[in-house]
Amino acid sequence: MQKNLGLYIHIPFCKQKCNYCDFYSLGCNENKIPEYIEALCTHIKREAHLYRNYQIDSIFLGGGTPSLVNEKDFDKLAITLRECFNISPTVEFSLEANPGTLTEEKLNCYKKNGVNRLSIGLQSTNDTELSVLGRIHNFDEFAKSFNLARQCGFANINVDIMYGLPDQNLANLSKTLGDVCKFSPEHISAYCLKIEENTPFYKIRENLILPNDDEEYDMYIYLCTELKKQGYEQYEISNFSKKASRCVHNLKYWLSEEYIGFGPSAHSFFKGKRYYYENNLEKYLNSLECVDNLPKKHYEEDTSLEINSTDEYVMLKMRLSDGVNEKEFEDKFGKSFTDEYPRILSFLKDNYVTYKNGAYAFTEKGFFVSNYILSQILKFN
Ligand code: SF4
Secondary structure, eight states, X not given: OOEEXXXXXXXXXXXXXXXXXXXXXXXXXXXXXXXXXXXXXXXXXXXXXXXXXXXXXEEEEEESOGGGSOHHHHHHXXXXXXHHSOXXXXXXXXXXXXXXXXXXXXXXXXXXXXXXXXXXXXXXXXXXXXXXXXXXXXXXXHHHHHHHHHHTTOOOEEEEEEESOTTOOXXXXXXXXXXXXXXXXXXXXXXXXXXXXXXXXXHTGGGOOOOOHHHHHHHHHHHHHHHHHTTOEEEETTEEESTTOOOHHHHHHHTTOOEEEESTXXXXXXXXXXXXXXXXXXXXXXXTTSTTOOOOOEEOTTHHHHHHOHHHHHHHHTTBTTOEEHHHHHHHHSSOHHHHOGGGGGGTTTTSEEEEXXXXXXXXXXXXXXXXHHHHHSTTO
């Protein structure tokens, strides 16, 4: 039987850079997209033989803004994927889209090429907040894009929202969540704003009025509680889904399953090794110019240690609401979970961690401080 493999493709272009974004994407470089798609197809064709014993069960086009790619280039990429990979008939094929870049023609093109999940980057329904974030769209454009996607037959849509924004309070967040829930997306991802270095927000961080830790905590608990009431299951720290709509591709990251990435900054985990391509579009394009050449893979140090590392397993599994199952841990590592990580027991009494059906998992309040708790229980400390 063929093994399953996830496929990630990075599209490093955006109309403009958002003020908080530290993903690898270039603003105002759309004229490079055709050349980039050509290079991606070359890269995929040159490497495809490595994956012929695998079946692709998830494809994720992320970025950047994949919905900037026009229909002609998208067709070219999709044809290459079909020619080069054995794609499962039940593949989850996700594409990240930004409101203001979607058209009926593009949506029909995605549909025709097998895309069956859209992830729309909304962030907020408050136009002032969107403008502060540097987003190119307003709420009205999101509504049009979402409704158009439904009309074109997309029955699995994720909406990204953010909390902890400058000048945001619980009332603003509640309005955003209420507005989003009216669209009934199958999946909602809710991320807390982090001020990352090398972003415009970082430069003006002293002037931003951000919610304090208590306010952020209230926002997070509000999101978890309200989404549950609205019929969403929280299956990961930041991810909520309606029945059977968990993101297959993202689950691969947390379950340490294999995936391969193409494009600058794309990461892979294949045959026990983790590697990534450099964040550099020009180098990526140049590396594919010579016949038979490939972009350099940067292998992460200590990879062989990481694969067997119980720490990595625990860190990734604890992101999920299913947590770490004692029996699965023992079967995999031949050791008792609580013998290895006895300090987790001290977080049971204050309800940061629960023990249910043989698994230890974070509660909502535990998720909010999960980095701290993990720093207390993992061995590398
Ligand atoms: S649209 Fe997304 S990837 Fe592009 S700059 Fe904004 S946050 Fe970054």
